[in-house]
Amino acid sequence: xxxxxxxxxxxxxxxxxxxxxxxxxxAHEHGLLxxxxxxxKLVGMLGxxxxxxxxxxxxxxxxxxxxxxxxxxxxxxxxxxLAKRVWLVxxxxxxxxxxxxxxxTPGEAVYRLPVGSLAITxxxxxxxxxxxxxxxxxxxxxxxxxLTTPWMHLLKALRTLMVPVEVIILLAMTHRYVVLLTExxxxxxESRRSRMVGRLNGHEQRRxxxxxxxxxxxxxxxxxxxxxxxxxxxxxxxxVRLLTDFRMRGWDxxxxxxxxxxxxxxxVAGR
Amino acid sequence: xxxxxxxxxxxxxxxxxxxAAGVRYEYERVAALQxxxxxxxxxxxxxxxxxxxxxxxxxxxxxxxxHFACAGTLRFRGAALTExxxxxxxxxxxxxxxxxxxxxxxxxxxxxxxxxxxVAFGPLQLGWPREEILERVHGxxxxxxxxxxxxxxxxxxxxxxxxxxxxxxxxxxxxDVLLLDEPTASLDxxxxxxxxxxxxxxxxxxxxxxxxxxxxxxLGEISGRAIVLEQGAVVADATPAEVLANAELLExxxxxxxxxxxxxxxxxxxxxxxxxxxxxKH
Numbered sequence: 014x015x016x017x018x019x020x021x022x023x024x025x026x027x028x029x030x031x032x033x034x035x036x037x038x039x040a041h042e043h044g045l046l047x048x049x050x051x052x053x054k055l056v057g058m059l060g061x062x063x064x065x066x067x068x069x070x071x072x073x074x075x076x077x078x079x080x081x082x083x084x085x086x087x088x089x090x091x092x093x094x095l096a097k098r099v100w101l102v103x104x105x106x107x108x109x110x111x112x113x114x115x116x117x118t119p120g121e122a123v124y125r126l127p128v129g130s131l132a133i134t135x136x137x138x139x140x141x142x143x144x145x146x147x148x149x150x151x152x153x154x155x156x157x158x159x160l161t162t163p164w165m166h167l168l169k170a171l172r173t174l175m176v177p178v179e180v181i182i183l184l185a186m187t188h189r190y191v192v193l194l195t196e197x198x199x200x201x202x203e204s205r206r207s208r209m210v211g212r213l214n215g216h217e218q219r220r221x222x223x224x225x226x227x228x229x230x231x232x233x234x235x236x237x238x239x240x241x242x243x244x245x246x247x248x249x250x251x252x253v254r255l256l257t258d259f260r261m262r263g264w265d266x267x268x269x270x271x272x273x274x275x276x277x278x279x280x281v282a283g284r
Numbered sequence: 285x286x287x288x289x290x291x292x293x294x295x296x297x298x299x300x301x302x303x304a305a306g307v308r309y310e311y312e313r314v315a316a317l318q319x320x321x322x323x324x325x326x327x328x329x330x331x332x333x334x335x336x337x338x339x340x341x342x343x344x345x346x347x348x349x350x351h352f353a354c355a356g357t358l359r360f361r362g363a364a365l366t367e368x369x370x371x372x373x374x375x376x377x378x379x380x381x382x383x384x385x386x387x388x389x390x391x392x393x394x395x396x397x398x399x400x401x402x403v404a405f406g407p408l409q410l411g412w413p414r415e416e417i418l419e420r421v422h423g424x425x426x427x428x429x430x431x432x433x434x435x436x437x438x439x440x441x442x443x444x445x446x447x448x449x450x451x452x453x454x455x456x457x458x459x460d461v462l463l464l465d466e467p468t469a470s471l472d473x474x475x476x477x478x479x480x481x482x483x484x485x486x487x488x489x490x491x492x493x494x495x496x497x498x499x500x501x502x503l504g505e506i507s508g509r510a511i512v513l514e515q516g517a518v519v520a521d522a523t524p525a526e527v528l529a530n531a532e533l534l535e536x537x538x539x540x541x542x543x544x545x546x547x548x549x550x551x552x553x554x555x556x557x558x559x560x561x562x563x564x565k566h
Contacts, residue, residue, distance in 0.1 A: 163397065164397070165401075193391055193392070236392070239387075239389070239392045240395060242350045243387055243395070245350060246348055246350060246380070246385045246387070246454075247409055248377055248380040248409030249405075250376065250377075250409070254408040254411070255408065256414055256417060
């Protein structure tokens, strides 16, 4: 991969991250999930994620994934964008973990590799598929929650569920500096490019990567500290405060019942 | 004065706001401040001068109750600024209401999704009523000329706009003491003068303003008293005019430097252009 492609990818990633996490553009759309009380969304999505994690049947996971798709469309989220930013990435990571199960799970061989004695078994395929489906479903539902809820509302909803202040501070700070951090990584990468002449061999590239990672880690710690000080300086004590108070309406009660019914049905059917 | 309580006499003209006595602060065993003593009175406009690493930013952070002295004492209106005191919610929120700080890097300070949220963040933390917050935020945005930016993401603003929003996010609290860390650093001339004009217009100059800077050209505009720091200690405390007239002091504090250049092929040396009464003939 050329340096230009990497730089473009890093820039694209930074822009997308900034737009998604900081501008919260999709959280302010007038869609189904955006209209719900954040506490209802949090509890409801958490219930569906737990149901997906407990389920052993592909058809149940497919149904939960389908529900996620319906909710995404009703919330005016782009499926293409979800596919690019969420499903593809989740699939890549999960497949790397699931791939060994294709060969290591004992069972009936469905395909034998031309080299060596390794074979993909039917049971292995099913195990890998279940893992991938479970992760894709859980990630999709969690992403829907994050994309349709302003971050501070989400933190306040977590606080109402008795999540400790320390965890809230950690989440708040992470959100604050994630864009700064990616911008720093971008700047470091470009600065490195501007001073590089010729090509580095594999060993030199690895060394450079490790060094860059180390510097970035130090900057992360420093930046985290700075952001926290800036928040403290304006009175932040860990409690999330908003201009609007959460208020349950009729539609929220219907939604929480719907989430509860879907999660319960998935747990029962998925056993 | 009981621990964790302060006096409200700071609101009276020339009452003591900050009192530092033998303050020492270390970053990983390296002293950033050592034996620093000074007094700040209500209504003073002070410039903290010093080269990079002289301890200006560290002193501001101690004054804002973000770091705490390793030795010596720093008091605000008679109450010691200690870690234990700042852990008390009532003390901390009362202190934050009275003392505000604008950080050098606005990117660190601007962390909300929109400019409006950014300016509303402080009042929300202090638990102000909703209507008052809305009124103050709109008023402050209008004051900095950024009402049209209220729905924009702060990270998308220009350098000057970021600085003004950072200033607004603190001024909205109407603190009695404003701490500014390099408020005009790395700004273009227009943005620089906008920020200075805002500071001058804020409450008609009646509040206490402490500005850390190494920009001598803005000294006269932002301060009536200049404190020069060198290696974490006060080396001069005088009027801006007196400090600017003292070339030896400014050179030893690394705030100016003599430089050589050529005139008609002749090597030639003269001091900084910031020095007053400097008549230099070519």
